[in-house]
Amino acid sequence: MFVRRWLERAGTAVRSRIAAARGKAGPDQGMTTAEYALGTLAACAAAALLYKVLTSGAMESALRSVIGKALGVHV
Template identity: 55%
Template sequence: MRHTLHRLRRDDGMSTVEYTLGTLAACAFAVILYKVITSPMVQDGLTAVLRKAMNTAF
């Protein structure tokens, strides 16, 4: 029983498959974020916000 509990608690870190899936998920998220940021609608919105901020009197 003690040996089984010790074996279940052991954490040897991530395996190669887990690293691969994590890297793939991070890359997919980066691509989606890039597509959103470079879309014309978001670009227009960011430009409008920056113009408004630059024209605001302090």
């Protein structure tokens, strides 16, 4: 009997916390479609910039030099 009452009280407490959390959230919950689009566009721009930097001639020669020194061979 004691356990049953304790579970009922615990369930009531959890339900009241969930209801309070829902009330505090307000109308601006999560990202909108426009924010997702801008985030995706920014990620693609960053990836394109990184690709251009890593495939440039200076970076390629620097990577070859580092790999050659690590392996002990002239590449």
